[in-house]
Structure formats: C-alpha cells, structure tokens
Amino acid sequence: MIKHKIICTVCSCYCDDIEVEVENNKITKVENACLKGSSFIFRSQESQQRSPCMINRHEANIDKVVDKAAELLSESKNPLIFGLDHLTLEAQTKGIELAQKINGVIDDYSSFSYGTLNEHIIKGSLPTCNFDEVKNADLIVYWGANPQHSHPRHLSEFSYYSNSKYSEISTDRNIEMCVVDVRKTETAIVSSFYVLLSPGGDKPFMETVAKGSEQNIPQKKAQELANFLVNSSFCVLFVGSGLVYSVNNDIASLIDMLNKLDANIKVIPMIDQPNMRGFNQTLYNATGFVNRVSFKKEVSSNDETSFRKQLTDKKTDCILIAGSNPFQNMPASINKYFENIPIITIDPFITETTQHSSVLISPAISGLESGGTVMRMDGSIMHLSSATQTDKINDEQILKMLIDKV
Amino acid sequence: MSTNSNEIKLIIITFQDAFLWSIKHKKDEYEKAAAVISICKKDLQKLGITSGQSIMIKNSFGQITAKVKLDYSCCAGFGFMPKSSIINQLANFEDELPNFKWLEVIACQHSA
Numbered sequence: 001m002i003k004h005k006i007i008c009t010v011c012s013c014y015c016d017d018i019e020v021e022v023e024n025n026k027i028t029k030v031e032n033a034c035l036k037g038s039s040f041i042f043r044s045q046e047s048q049q050r051s052p053c054m055i056n057r058h059e060a061n062i063d064k065v066v067d068k069a070a071e072l073l074s075e076s077k078n079p080l081i082f083g084l085d086h087l088t089l090e091a092q093t094k095g096i097e098l099a100q101k102i103n104g105v106i107d108d109y110s111s112f113s114y115g116t117l118n119e120h121i122i123k124g125s126l127p128t129c130n131f132d133e134v135k136n137a138d139l140i141v142y143w144g145a146n147p148q149h150s151h152p153r154h155l156s157e158f159s160y161y162s163n164s165k166y167s168e169i170s171t172d173r174n175i176e177m178c179v180v181d182v183r184k185t186e187t188a189i190v191s192s193f194y195v196l197l198s199p200g201g202d203k204p205f206m207e208t209v210a211k212g213s214e215q216n217i218p219q220k221k222a223q224e225l226a227n228f229l230v231n232s233s234f235c236v237l238f239v240g241s242g243l244v245y246s247v248n249n250d251i252a253s254l255i256d257m258l259n260k261l262d263a264n265i266k267v268i269p270m271i272d273q274p275n276m277r278g279f280n281q282t283l284y285n286a287t288g289f290v291n292r293v294s295f296k297k298e299v300s301s302n303d304e305t306s307f308r309k310q311l312t313d314k315k316t317d318c319i320l321i322a323g324s325n326p327f328q329n330m331p332a333s334i335n336k337y338f339e340n341i342p343i344i345t346i347d348p349f350i351t352e353t354t355q356h357s358s359v360l361i362s363p364a365i366s367g368l369e370s371g372g373t374v375m376r377m378d379g380s381i382m383h384l385s386s387a388t389q390t391d392k393i394n395d396e397q398i399l400k401m402l403i404d405k406v
Numbered sequence: 407m408s409t410n411s412n413e414i415k416l417i418i419i420t421f422q423d424a425f426l427w428s429i430k431h432k433k434d435e436y437e438k439a440a441a442v443i444s445i446c447k448k449d450l451q452k453l454g455i456t457s458g459q460s461i462m463i464k465n466s467f468g469q470i471t472a473k474v475k476l477d478y479s480c481c482a483g484f485g486f487m488p489k490s491s492i493i494n495q496l497a498n499f500e501d502e503l504p505n506f507k508w509l510e511v512i513a514c515q516h517s518a
Contacts, residue, residue: 039428049431112503149424182419183486184479199419199484200508242421245507272422308499328430328490331497331504333467349431352491 001028004387008037009086009367011151012271012377013158025388027368034152043349044365051350054360062361062393069320069344069359070405076318076342078296079104082307083324085273087395088372088384092275092282094399095322096293102406105294105316107307108279109324113241114269116249118280119290121267121379126255129236129266130378131158137266138165139232140177141225144202145240145270148186154270155187158378159236178228180205181242193228195221202246206253210260229263240270271377278375311337320344322395327352346398363395370394414452416445416463416485418496418509423488440490441470443513444477449485453515460516465509468495471516485513 002022008015018037021029027045030038043049053065060068073079081099084092085108099106110118120126134140140159147154155161165174179187179194180202188194197205208222209229229235239254247253258265271277280290287293289301303309310316311334319341327335328351338356345357348365364370369390374382393401429435443463453461457476462469463485470492480486487493489506496511497504 035424035428043431112499146421149427150422152424182484183421185421196479198481199417242507245503248501249503303502306502308502312499328494330494331467331499332491332495333498 004385006387007367007374007382007384008033008040009274009365009374009384010036010040012274012277013151013154014274014374014376014382015153015157016382017157020387022387027387036152041368044368049349051347051354051360051362053362054357056358062398065359065361066398066401066405069361070402072318072342072344072359073098073102073104073320073402074406076102076104078310078315078317080307080310080316080319081106081322082108082319082326083322084108084279085110085276086323086366087275087279088366088374089275089278089282089381090372091322091366091395091399092279093286094396094403096283096286098320098399098403098406099293100295101403103296105292105296105305105307105310106283107292107305107310108276109273109329110276110280111291111306112308114244114271114276115280115291116251117239117244117267117269118271118277119284120251120255121269122281122284122290126251126258126267127265128268128379130380131376133266134159134236134268134378135162135164137163137232137234137236138175139228139235140175141180141229141235141237142177142187142191142270143180143237143239144182144242144244144246145238146181146183146185146187147238147270150240150270150272154238155190159238160190176228176232178225180225182246193224195225200246202243203250203253206247206257210257226261229261229265233264235263235265237265237267238270239267241272268378275374277377277379281375281379308334316341318342318344320346321353321357322346322399325351325353327356346395348392361398362392363398364390364392366394372396412454413512413514414449415483416449416511416513417483418443418463418485418487418493418511420487420489420493420506420509426488426490436490437492440488440492441472442475442487443472444475444480444486445484445513446480446482447476447478448482449480449513450474450476453513455515461513462516463496463511463513465496465511467498470495485511
C-alpha cells in the first residue's frame, strides 16, 4: 500500500490535503475529502464508469478516434469547441490553439454564468484577494452562495472557520459571517447574520445597501448589512450563482455598491466549474477576451459567438466537447440543436453527453492519473500530481495530437 | 400561462445539492432525489395536497412529476428544487442566461 497526497479536482477550491491509499494501482481509501470529492475519486476507480474510446458506438484505439475526430474537425466549416473548465491550464492552452488552427469558436460555461464577473476581476475593475489573505478578514459575506453544498470544505478550509480571528469561544471570536440569499440555507444557519431576500430582490437590495452611509434607510436589514460592511476593516465577499443570475449577469450594480460603500471589500467568485477561472484567464491572455471567442477571419467575441447562439442559430456543424456534460447540466430545450451535428467528446467518464457522441475520446483523469496546473477560484495556481498509473494519455496530449492532425 | 382551478403558478428557483451531485451517475437514485420541490404551506393548501404527495409541474417545454416538501422559509408562489437534469427539462435560456433561478411553471395535483 502506498500513500499519496493529492489535490481534489471536483470544485474550484482544489483542496490540497487529500490523502489516498493505493493498492495494486487502485485507490482504496480517501481521507479529508468532502462528499463530492470522495464520491468522485471512488467513481474514478469503477471501470464501468469510465468511458472507452469509441467511433459511432464501436470501440476503437486512441489513434483511430483521434484520426476520426481530426477528420470531422477538418471537414467542418464552423467548428465549435466547448467546455474545458475541468481541464488543466496546459490542456486549455492546447484547446485554444486547436480552435485557432481550425478557425473555430471556443466557449465555456462562464459564457452563461461567471464570465462577466471573472472578466472584471481579471481586468482589475473588481478588487480581489487570495485565500491566504482571506485568513485575515474580519467579515465574510456569502451572497447567493451556499458553499455547504457547492463547495463543502470552503468554510472550514478557506474562509470562516480557518480564519485567524475565528474562535470556538464566541466571546473571543473577532470575525463575522453574513449570508444573503433567497433561502434559509445551511450556510445561513451557521452565520452571524443573514438576510432572506425575495427572489429577484438582489439588485434593489444592493442599491439600498449602497446608501449605507445615508440616513433613513427604509430596509432595516440593508442598513444592518451596510453597517457590517462599513465597520469591517477587511471584508471578503464571495459571490455565488444566486447573485449572478438574479442580476442577469449585470455586475454594474455590485460594482456600484462596492464603490459607494467606500470599504475594504474584496470579491471572490464562488465558481462551480473547477478550472473556469483558469480558462477565462488563459483565453484572456491569448485573445483579450474571457470567453465566446471566434477565430474565424479575425479574433472576435460577442453574443453571436457564444455557445448558445452558435447552436440555436444552427451555425455550428461540428462540436468538440471537452470535460463537460451539457446534456445533463443545461436546459434540455437546447438538446434538439445537437441533432445532426457530429459530437466529439473528450471525457474520462460515461455521461449523458458521451452517449450522444459520434466520437468519444477517453483521457487520463487529471489530478489522479496525470499532472498539470490549474487555477483556483481565488486565482492561485495549483500543481496537480497523480496517484495511480494509466496507459491513457491526458487531455493536453489528445488536444496536441488533434492540432497536429487537423 | 393561464391556469385551471386546481392549478397554481409557481416560479422555481434551483439550488445546488452536494448529495445529488455525489449520486449523479446512479440514474434511478438521482432521478428520485432530484424530483423534490419545496413550497410553502399556503401553496400546499391551494394545491389541495399534503407534504410528501406528488404534483405535476409543467410549462411549454415539458412536464415532470415531483414530490412536495413543506418549507416554512419559502415565499408563496415560489418553489425550490435541486438543480438537475429533471428540472432542466423545463428550463430554457432567457436572453443569455439559463432561467435556473426564475423558472415559470404551472403546478397541479398528480392524478396517477
């Protein structure tokens, strides 16, 4: 039996204290991981859960499936590459190179979630900080986020309970945690103060909080939250999908609130997809845009070059989906647009999407069977290692082969 | 959307559930755990059902059946469901974002 310390790759926390025991090249024990992390690791050990390499549902070797994928991409007039949020930074870079070489469009989940927020953070128009700095905060705010389910170890490892000012003895505790949400979530229950908003009420509430220094604020809760924010010496605001969706991706009201409050508030996005921030940063470095990039004629990015529009406007005639399962995670109404389009999928697991694929390419699992680097939700670079051996090649090598063959 | 006398309008807001995530590859268990909607007592009474019974939820994109759970923190007219491929059957893109956080549906008693 060999013990390994690995980084969990399930969410954008990238917990780096996961210990696994390996016997006969199989992980038999997992320590420190949350429910999501441990279920992911054990699932990876079940051979029936792993995807084979296939062409039109017939098993084939890696060279043949890559050849077929390259052929489909080369024949395509409007290829689309989607996903990549679960891939390493190295593989994402190769994905972008591939999109460029085939004059295609590349996009990810941030296109309809955290893209705008991440763009503001990357460009510096929203102040941010890393998890090491969070340990010195005296106020933690979760807005539209329930980390107990989305990022189960977030409170214990990176924010409230791991904070230098936290104490089990309430009188010695010098940190507060506030939650703003439309449900009384598990996170709200353990907070010092929570605001239960009406659904869709985030924008007007932010506008009211922004008036925090003025008198006669009508909403008592907004005044109380404003007091928390203004009186803290260092606040970290974790923005969840509840807020992003409620304001319909219009982050201006959040920026306006932060500017008006004149307090030391840093923002960290509670990104769902593990390496989404890495994808946004990598693509931004390469093109100046965080998502929805078209390499057709010239580099451009707009609504027309989004995954959704490319599909619903029936522009795409071939799609490469890497490490993503849109058939489970997206509105089912979009599924009909996949009909008659060859789907090439790179995924280590059997999913709803792999079952609809013309070509299925099975890679090694990054962080378990292969190394690489990723970017955590706070922008820190994490170095993945492997715990078990495999004869499969990784996402980066697959994408490199495709670049060479198209 | 117009409603009949035994139907009510609801806006569904989806949320993440770690347990559901951990069983997403176990189809039957996943679908059973995902088909649960939390609503308030007032809406439960309007539907003429009790907590634990099933309702039909529908809109122009399709229909699903879900088990009802009473939630005292719920506002009238709103329902909460875990984000899953079940509720995704009724979801759509509204402008650029999917309507996972504001999904208009009609709910009624499940006759089966």
